[in-house]
Each structure stands twice: as structure tokens, then as C-alpha cells.
Amino acid sequence: MNFMFRSRWWSFGFRSTVMLYFLLLVVIPIIGIYTQSFSLGWKPFYESVSDPLAWKAVLLTVKLAFIAAVINILIGTMIGWTLNRYKFAGRRLLNSLVDLPFALPTAVGGLMILLLLGPNSFVGNIADKLGFQIVFHEPAIVVAMIFVTFPFVIRAVQPLLEEMDKSEEEAAYTMGASKTKTFLQIIFPSMLPGVLSGGMLAFSRALAEFGAVVLVAGNIPGKTLIASVFIYGEIESDNSQGAAAVSIILLTFSFIILWIVSRVQARRSSK
Amino acid sequence: MHIEVRNLNKQFGDFHAVRDVSFTIEKGHLIGLLGPSGGGKTSILRMLAGLETPTSGDIEFLGKRVNDLPPQERGIGFVFQNYALFKHMSVFDNIAFGLKIKKQTKEQIRERVMELVELTGLKGFEHRYPHQLSGGQRQRVAFARALAPEPQLLLLDEPFAAIDAKIRTELRTWLKELIERVGITSIFVTHDQEEAIEVADEIMIINKGRLEQKGTPWDIYKSPETPFVAGFIGESTIVENVGAIRGFEDATKIPGTKALIRPEYIEIGKPGEIRLASAAMDGRVKHLHFRGSEWMVELEVGSSKLITYRSLEKEVLHPGEQLSVLVHRAYLFNDSDSWIMENKLKEDPMPIHI
Amino acid sequence: MKKLWIPLTYSIFLILIIVPLARILTGAWSDGWNGFANALSRPEALHALLMTGLITIVVTIINTLFGVMLSLYLVRAEWLPEKLKQLLNSVLDLPFAVSPVIGGLMIVLLLGPNTALGALLNDVGISIVYAFPGMVIATLFVTFPMMVREIMPVLQEIGTSQEEAASTLGAYSWYTFWQVTWPAIRWGVIYGVVLTVARCLGEFGAVLVVSGNIINKTQTATTLVYQDVENFNVTAANGVALVLAAVSVGLLLLMEWAKKRKEVH
Structure with missing residues (x-):
């Protein structure tokens, strides 16, 4: 066995297979x-x-992905902070649950929202009485996007909080800074790269989301039809060129975001 | 193992890490590669091991060119700076690793491992894992692991760098004795001159990728061949204005010559204490530092500063005191040349030739 | 502040995660045990679950093999120029940025019945799109970065010195990999496998486009849920969704366990 793998031909074969696989699976389709x-x-x-x-x-x-990302930045920063800095009952459980939206099939996520907020549901009825609608309207899409991208900001903020030097914070206290001031001037700036890159990842994922949204959006053209569902419709009606055209707009958008995120992360790790 | 290296070069991109290094090493010798960090010592060691490919030049083991031989086939043992112990293997398995590859029987492996465990004083620790050992113990395991397959050449990369200063001296002596007992040709890298002088039979001084000098520690100390070596080994002060030092006025003939003077080249005494008064000059004590076993004396001679030591047994000096200063010898150098010069006035003005 | 943040965190989790999860549970039972059993014992439901299972197995195996090798190359290979490595490294993340629907579209565009390659393969009797192979390819595309992203940091962290030590002791790459590298990365690989499995089970957009969602042929569990909802058969949808959700929660527990083991070693 050993001498077989020593042979140049074997390693050459392995290398080319893996690189070819990479090229065929990822690069060629995008081109x-x-x-x-x-x-x-x-x-x-x-x-x-x-x-x-x-x-x-x-x-x-x-528009909706942006709203979802902003909301996620707010709740994600808060949850990341709470889970890392406070000890309380159930903390570990909540920390594990953060990843659930990644583990759960998005279609199931969509179904959950539909059941919870849809017509005849408790929340749906209340909203109906108050005169606004959730499911098959924009709010439901935003909720679906928030659900699917929920872990991004939290998971980006947590490592930063963990590696943060506590003495920096303590130094600020010894110099007489208040808790709020310390948070805003010392802690938040070091969380910021995580908040931003997590937020951008969430935005990019929300742009791309399909499964959760398609079930709750109602997909009314021009009103609640989002891009990925539009693309799906075009494919179904055999207009692949049109689908591709809209796709590359969405794709280019996502690639730029991804590129910025990797830049931010590269800068951070080189520091 | 007899080793010969000729015109070895290594480039990493634009960085020329090793430049034209050539040397030979006799069988059974313990060689120290000494020099400042980033000077190319480790690159040389790694090229000998086959972990790095030379850009040009030849490496010969026992007269056979090994450049194209992978590390697996060079018959070397390598002790890494951070030991690189296999984290998930016990001490026993770490040491046995190289033997298992040689397809030795279980019994043979056991015997050899236990022999090495005994030799390195690790008895009772065979079943521990690396993270359960102290730094010194890890180093011993790394050493035993490298020795287990009975290599012809042992290479050690900064073997003591990660160890507490206290145990370091102890481990140093231990390693020297052990290598002597095993009788294996060894090369180790260090940036600590004290370590190199104490452990090595021969030292190679490497600076900026070049081999500055090779020789026994005493030779290098006594007659450094380059200003770098002179300054790197031992303590010294550099005097720009050589003419101001009595007995070395001749050195100013070549402009730009500077003197490197070691503390032990300098004799000091209260006026009248020095025998060869004619070769001495006046100086003043600037500062005194207590160094535990002796005084370090900072002297001011004209515009130059000199440093020397004085025994605690002698009469205590005070800052500001006037002294006679005799410089016995100096290492002189300029841009093109370097040489050692004795104090001219010390010689008898009327020598008698026998 | 603490008094405010902790209840707030709890309530967000409650609203966003726990209540919806509970709702699926009760939803599947709204017609009693029989409703749930009937929803699952429909032939199309069984077939869809089988499809999902098959895709998951095939994709996980392929993705693990190639993922491990690719990470080794991207971190260790000396035959790849540094610049190319960086480029490949950024290309690697592209599937994360691509909407699954677009991922599916790409495969239809390249291998669909109207393309040269697709027609050629069709002539030989192999259909890719609207068949099992296409669904596997689509899922492979979507899960591609997961394994690599788990293993690469581990490889970078352990560094090369243990592998170099093995080589100076006479071990060749194959032996070194199994004896030295593998024990160090294995928990990362296991974590990557769990992530891949979760993503395979849940993949919807790409598979929907590529499979054509043909009942009893190419329908998977998630596309079945979609179809049931579209047909207003919410209870049936709930049944399958509950199975998927239960597996996801199980995988989440596995992830937690693997993460802990990963940190210990």
C-alpha cells in the first residue's frame, strides 16, 4: 500500500481529480x-x-433583505452579548438553539411561519382585526428572512467577545468611564467587524433565500414576488435566458458582499 | 556521518535566506549553528534534513549527494523547536513511531523504546500524553523519538528555546553527555552564544545567510575573522577614536579604523598599581555596577567609553575616581580588513632576541 | 441592564425558534395520531423520504472525500502557487453566496435536455436533469464549501511540524496522513459531515429546480412539503416537516457534541 501511494502517478492523479472536480462543480457553472x-x-x-x-x-x-439584516444586526448583537457575558439558567441551551435555523430545512422554516402567522392562526387573527396583514405580504417575507439568517450575526460576534481582552474594559473603568461609555467606546468598536461581516452575510443570504420565503410570500408579481421566486417562475416557464439574466444581477450583488466580508476578515486576521 | 556542503543557497521569493554556504563536518562531532534570529540557521538545518529544497548547491552525506533524497530516506533524526510531539499519542507511541515504520517486531520496538525511556530518564512516563508533561520532559521525548530509529545524524532546531532558564543549563549538560555517549554526529541551531560555547565541539557563525566563521569555541573567541564574529561573541565595546588609546596610535594610519575591545583585554588599577605604567593611560570611573560575583566598571578615557570587570577582592572603587587604564590588545577593523593588535608600548623598548 | 437583556433574549428565542418548533409538533398532531401516520404512510411521502435519504448518503460521501483532499491541498500543497491558492480559497465560498435556485438553474443550463452535453448524455441513456444524478450534483454544489471550511482552519492551526517530524522518522505521506493528520482533524471532519447531512436534508431550492418535482420519482421530502402546502394539505405537510425537524434537532445535538470534542482535541 505504502509504496503505491509513494508513486508520482498516484499523487498526480489525486491532484488532478480534486482540482478538476472543483473546477467542474463550482467554477464552470458560474461561468x-x-x-x-x-x-x-x-x-x-x-x-x-x-x-x-x-x-x-x-x-x-x-429592500426586504436589508430590513431583515438590520433587524438581525440589532437582535444578533444583543443576543451575542447576553449569551457571552451573563451567566443564567438555560444559557447553554439557548446557545445551542442559535444554530437551529441552519440545521432546519428552509421549507420547514417557511411552513412554521405560515402556521404561526397565517390565516386562522392566533397572531394572524389579531393582526387581521387590527387591520394589517402578515402572511402573503411583506412582513411575512421579512420574518422568514430573519429566521433563516438568525445565526449569522450572533456567530460572528461571539468569537470577538471571547477573545476580547477584559483588561481593556477594566482599564476604562479604572479611568472612571461609566458602563455605557465603556460599552460604546471600548467594547462596541471591537465587536463592530463581527457585527458588520455577520450583517452582510445575513444580507447576502436573505437576498438568496428561496425555500422559506416561497411558502409565505404569496408570490404576487410586482407586489410580493422576490427575485429568487421570480427566477424559479422563469425557469418553470422555460425562459432560461431571462432567469439567467436576473440571476447574475443577484449573483453579482452577493459576490461583491462576499468579497467585502473576506476583505474585512483578512484585515482582521492580519492585525 | 561525514557531511559536506558546497555552495548552498536558498531563496524564498526575493529573500535570500542562505548565501553560498560551504562546510564539512567530521563524524561524531557536535556542531552549533550560532547567529542572530532570522539569519538562515534554521533554513540550513532544514535543508540538511530534506524538509526544504536548496535553490542551488550540493549536500553530501558520506560522499553521496542527497539533494534529491526525501527526508524519509536520509537517515536523520530531527528535534523540532516546539518538539512537534504527536499530540494524540502517548510517550511510548511517540518514541515507537519511527520503529513501527521500520516494521520491527513488537518485542524489538518495546525493547528499544524502554532503552530510550531509561536513557532519557522518562521511566514511569511512558503512558502519559504530551500535554501531561513539563517542557523539559517533552524535550526529552522529542529527543528519544528522534534517536529511536538510530539515525546517522541528529539535527536539533533551537532545542532549548522553549525551556525555563533554570532547567536549561541542566538540560544542556545532559544533552551534551548523552550525545557523546551515543556518539552521533549532531548539529544544533541556537541564537544563544553561551549555549553554543558550552555545548558545541565546533561553532559555525551564521549571519545574514552567510557562514562567517567555523571553528572551536576557543578559536572563534580568540581570533575572530570578521567584525561581526568579534562583536557577536563575548562582550565588547567599540571605540571609534582608536588614536586616543595608548599603545594603539599606529592604528590611525589607515583612516576609518575602529577598535573592538573586550573587558578582559583591559587592566585597571589605582595610579601606581599597574606594572607597565608606560603603556597605561589615565581614565575615570564613570559608573559601577554590582554583578554578583564582580564589579562591572564603566570607564571614561578621553571621549571614549570602555567596560571592564574588577574582582570583589580588590579595593572598592568609587565613581569619579581617577585610574590607570592599560589596554592589552584590541581587535581592529576597517571596511576592508581586520586584525588583532597588541599594545605596542607593552613590548620592551630594547628586546633581547634569544 | 442585565435584568433587561436576559428576558429579552429569552423572548426572542421563544418567538423565533421555540414556539414555531412547537407549532410544527402540534400541527402534525392536529388530526390525531392517525393524521400524522397517514401523512407519512402515503406512498409519495415514503418515496420522498427515501430520495432525500439516498441523496444525503451519496452527497455526504463524495463531499467528505473531496472536501478532505481539497483542504489538504489548499493548506499544504507546495505545488500550488500561493496566489492561486488564495484565488481558489475565495472561489470556494461562492456556493454560499449563490441562491439555491440559481445553483439549480446553473445545472439545468449546463446539463439540461436542451444543451449539447445533456442531449449527448440523453442519447446514451443517461439523464441528469429531472433525475437522480442532477439532484446529487445540485446538492453537491450547495454543500461544497462546508467540509472544506471546517477542516482548513484545523489544518492551519496544527501546522506542519508534526507531519515534518513524521517524515524525518521515515513515514511517507499516506502513513503520515492516517497516523498524524487524521487524528487531529477527525472531529472537524465529523462536524463537517453533520453540517453536510443537515444541508442535504434541508436542500430545497436547487433540488426543486433540477428535479422538476415529479411525484414518486424525483420528489424529495422538502419539495413534498412545498407541494402539500401549495395544495392546501397543511396537515400532511406538517407530518413530513415534523420528521425533518426532528432529524434537524438531532443533528443539532450531534453538532454540539462534535464541537465539544473538537475543542478538547
């Missing part, structure tokens, strides 16, 4: 979708993108 969207030239690309239903779907997605 493929970019070429496909321009396959009929610029004009059809422009037409598919400028279709009011298409760009309304993209705009709606960006």
Missing part, C-alpha cells in the same frame, strides 16, 4: 450562467432585466 445570460446578446439581456416585474422583484428583495 456558464454568466455566458448564458448574454447568450442572445445584450438586447435580450437588457429586456429581461428591464422587465418591470423583474426589476421590481430585485428591488423588493434588496
Whole structure:
């Protein structure tokens, strides 16, 4: 066995197989979708993108994903802080539950929200009486996005809090800084990279979300139809070029965010 | 094992880590690679081990070129700076690792491991894991592991760097004795001159990728060949204005010559205490520092500062006191040359040749 | 402040996670045990669960093998120039950024029946899209970075010195890998496997696009839930969803356990 793997041919074979796999599975499909969207030239690309239903779907997605990300930043920072700094009963349990939205199939997540907030549900009835609607409207989409991206900010903030030097904080106290001042000037700035990169990851994931949203959005074109559902519809109606065109807008968006996040993280680790 | 290295070069991108290094090592010798951190010592060691490929140059073991031999086939033992013990294996398994690869029988392995455990004083620790050992014990395990397959050459990368200063001296003596007993050719890297002088049969001084000098510790101390070696080994002060030192006025003939003077080259005494008064000059005590076993005396001679030591047995000096200062010898150097010069005035003005 | 933050944290968890989870549980039981059993014993439900199981097994095996090898190469390989390594490293994360629907679309575009490659394979009798192979490829794409992202940091952290020590002791790469590297990364691999399994079970968008969601043929558990909801058969949807949720919670517990083991070693 040993001498077999010593042979150059074996290691060469392994290397090329793995690299080819990487190329075929990840790189080629991404190149493929970019070429496909321009396959009929610029004009059809422009037409598919400028279709009011298409760009309304993209705009709606960006808007709702942004709202979801902001809310996630707020609750995520708070939860990350609470879970790390306070000792209380059930802390470990909550800490494990954070990852549940990652472990749970998104379609199941969507179904949960539908059951909980949908027509005939307790919350849905109350909202109905108060005169606003949740399910099959924008609020439900935001809730679905928040649910799916819930762990990102928390998991990005926690390691920063853990590695933070407590003496910095204590130094601030000895110099007479109040708790609030210390938090804002000492603690929060060191949490900020995590908050931002977690927030951006959440935003990018919310842009891409499909499973949870498709079940609760109602998917009314121009009103509650988000980009990924729009793409799905285009595929179903056999307009793959149009689907590809909208896809690359969404993709490019996500790639830029991912790139920024990796920049931020690289800067942090090089410090 | 007899080792010969010729014109060894190593480049990491733009960084020239090792430049044109050549040397030979006799069988059974214990060699210290000494020099400042980042000077290329470790790169040389790793190239000998086959962990790094030379950019150019030849490495020969017993007259055979080994450049293309992987580390597995070089017959070496390597002790890493952080020991690199296998974390999930017990002491026994760590030491047995190389023997298992040689496909020895269980009985043979057991015997050899126990022999090494005994030799390194690790008896009773065979079943512990690395994280349950102290720094010194880990070092011993690393050492035993490297020795187990009976290598021809033992390479040690900063073997004592991660150990408390207190145990370090003890471990140093232990290692020297052990290597002598095993009789294996060994090369170790260190940046600590005291360690190199104490342990090595021969020292190679490496600076900025170059081999500055190779020789016994005494040779290197006595007659350094380059200003770097002179300054790196032992204590010294550099005097820019050589002309001001009595007995060395001749040195100013070549402009730009500086003198490197070791504390032990200097004799001091109260006026009249020095025998060769004609070769001495006046100086003043600037500061006194108590160094436990002796006084360190900072002297002011003209505009130059000198440092020397004085026995506690002698009469106590005081700052500001006037003294006679005799410089016996100096290591002189300029941009092109370096040499050792004795105090000219010390010589009898009328020598008698026998 | 403490008095405010802890109850607030609890209530967010309650609203966002615990209550919905409980709701699925009660939802599946709204028609009693029979409703739940009937929902699950439908032939399409059994078939969908079987499909999901098969995809999970195949994808986890392939992803683990390639993930481990790729991480070794990306961290250790000397034959890859540093710049290329960095590039590959950033390309690696792309599947995370790609919406699953788009991931599915990519495969349809490259291997669908209307493409040259797809037609060629069709002629030989292999169909990729709207069949099992396409679903596997789609899931592989989506789960691709998970294993690598778990193992690479571990490899970086343990450094090369133990492996170098093994090589100076005469061990070749295969032996070194199993004796020295594998024990160090194994909990990372296990963690990666759990993550991959969770993602395989839950994958929806990409599989929906690639599979065509054909009942009793290419339908998976998640796409069945989707279809049941679309058909207003919420109780049936609940039954399958409950099974998926239960498995997810189980996986979450496994993750916690693997994480702890990972930290110890």
C-alpha cells in the first residue's frame, strides 16, 4: 500500500481529480450562467432585466433583505452579548438553539411561519382585526428572512467577545468611564467587524433565500414576488435566458458582499 | 556521518535566506549553528534534513549527494523547536513511531523504546500524553523519538528555546553527555552564544545567510575573522577614536579604523598599581555596577567609553575616581580588513632576541 | 441592564425558534395520531423520504472525500502557487453566496435536455436533469464549501511540524496522513459531515429546480412539503416537516457534541 501511494502517478492523479472536480462543480457553472445570460446578446439581456416585474422583484428583495439584516444586526448583537457575558439558567441551551435555523430545512422554516402567522392562526387573527396583514405580504417575507439568517450575526460576534481582552474594559473603568461609555467606546468598536461581516452575510443570504420565503410570500408579481421566486417562475416557464439574466444581477450583488466580508476578515486576521 | 556542503543557497521569493554556504563536518562531532534570529540557521538545518529544497548547491552525506533524497530516506533524526510531539499519542507511541515504520517486531520496538525511556530518564512516563508533561520532559521525548530509529545524524532546531532558564543549563549538560555517549554526529541551531560555547565541539557563525566563521569555541573567541564574529561573541565595546588609546596610535594610519575591545583585554588599577605604567593611560570611573560575583566598571578615557570587570577582592572603587587604564590588545577593523593588535608600548623598548 | 437583556433574549428565542418548533409538533398532531401516520404512510411521502435519504448518503460521501483532499491541498500543497491558492480559497465560498435556485438553474443550463452535453448524455441513456444524478450534483454544489471550511482552519492551526517530524522518522505521506493528520482533524471532519447531512436534508431550492418535482420519482421530502402546502394539505405537510425537524434537532445535538470534542482535541 505504502509504496503505491509513494508513486508520482498516484499523487498526480489525486491532484488532478480534486482540482478538476472543483473546477467542474463550482467554477464552470458560474461561468456558464454568466455566458448564458448574454447568450442572445445584450438586447435580450437588457429586456429581461428591464422587465418591470423583474426589476421590481430585485428591488423588493434588496429592500426586504436589508430590513431583515438590520433587524438581525440589532437582535444578533444583543443576543451575542447576553449569551457571552451573563451567566443564567438555560444559557447553554439557548446557545445551542442559535444554530437551529441552519440545521432546519428552509421549507420547514417557511411552513412554521405560515402556521404561526397565517390565516386562522392566533397572531394572524389579531393582526387581521387590527387591520394589517402578515402572511402573503411583506412582513411575512421579512420574518422568514430573519429566521433563516438568525445565526449569522450572533456567530460572528461571539468569537470577538471571547477573545476580547477584559483588561481593556477594566482599564476604562479604572479611568472612571461609566458602563455605557465603556460599552460604546471600548467594547462596541471591537465587536463592530463581527457585527458588520455577520450583517452582510445575513444580507447576502436573505437576498438568496428561496425555500422559506416561497411558502409565505404569496408570490404576487410586482407586489410580493422576490427575485429568487421570480427566477424559479422563469425557469418553470422555460425562459432560461431571462432567469439567467436576473440571476447574475443577484449573483453579482452577493459576490461583491462576499468579497467585502473576506476583505474585512483578512484585515482582521492580519492585525 | 561525514557531511559536506558546497555552495548552498536558498531563496524564498526575493529573500535570500542562505548565501553560498560551504562546510564539512567530521563524524561524531557536535556542531552549533550560532547567529542572530532570522539569519538562515534554521533554513540550513532544514535543508540538511530534506524538509526544504536548496535553490542551488550540493549536500553530501558520506560522499553521496542527497539533494534529491526525501527526508524519509536520509537517515536523520530531527528535534523540532516546539518538539512537534504527536499530540494524540502517548510517550511510548511517540518514541515507537519511527520503529513501527521500520516494521520491527513488537518485542524489538518495546525493547528499544524502554532503552530510550531509561536513557532519557522518562521511566514511569511512558503512558502519559504530551500535554501531561513539563517542557523539559517533552524535550526529552522529542529527543528519544528522534534517536529511536538510530539515525546517522541528529539535527536539533533551537532545542532549548522553549525551556525555563533554570532547567536549561541542566538540560544542556545532559544533552551534551548523552550525545557523546551515543556518539552521533549532531548539529544544533541556537541564537544563544553561551549555549553554543558550552555545548558545541565546533561553532559555525551564521549571519545574514552567510557562514562567517567555523571553528572551536576557543578559536572563534580568540581570533575572530570578521567584525561581526568579534562583536557577536563575548562582550565588547567599540571605540571609534582608536588614536586616543595608548599603545594603539599606529592604528590611525589607515583612516576609518575602529577598535573592538573586550573587558578582559583591559587592566585597571589605582595610579601606581599597574606594572607597565608606560603603556597605561589615565581614565575615570564613570559608573559601577554590582554583578554578583564582580564589579562591572564603566570607564571614561578621553571621549571614549570602555567596560571592564574588577574582582570583589580588590579595593572598592568609587565613581569619579581617577585610574590607570592599560589596554592589552584590541581587535581592529576597517571596511576592508581586520586584525588583532597588541599594545605596542607593552613590548620592551630594547628586546633581547634569544 | 442585565435584568433587561436576559428576558429579552429569552423572548426572542421563544418567538423565533421555540414556539414555531412547537407549532410544527402540534400541527402534525392536529388530526390525531392517525393524521400524522397517514401523512407519512402515503406512498409519495415514503418515496420522498427515501430520495432525500439516498441523496444525503451519496452527497455526504463524495463531499467528505473531496472536501478532505481539497483542504489538504489548499493548506499544504507546495505545488500550488500561493496566489492561486488564495484565488481558489475565495472561489470556494461562492456556493454560499449563490441562491439555491440559481445553483439549480446553473445545472439545468449546463446539463439540461436542451444543451449539447445533456442531449449527448440523453442519447446514451443517461439523464441528469429531472433525475437522480442532477439532484446529487445540485446538492453537491450547495454543500461544497462546508467540509472544506471546517477542516482548513484545523489544518492551519496544527501546522506542519508534526507531519515534518513524521517524515524525518521515515513515514511517507499516506502513513503520515492516517497516523498524524487524521487524528487531529477527525472531529472537524465529523462536524463537517453533520453540517453536510443537515444541508442535504434541508436542500430545497436547487433540488426543486433540477428535479422538476415529479411525484414518486424525483420528489424529495422538502419539495413534498412545498407541494402539500401549495395544495392546501397543511396537515400532511406538517407530518413530513415534523420528521425533518426532528432529524434537524438531532443533528443539532450531534453538532454540539462534535464541537465539544473538537475543542478538547
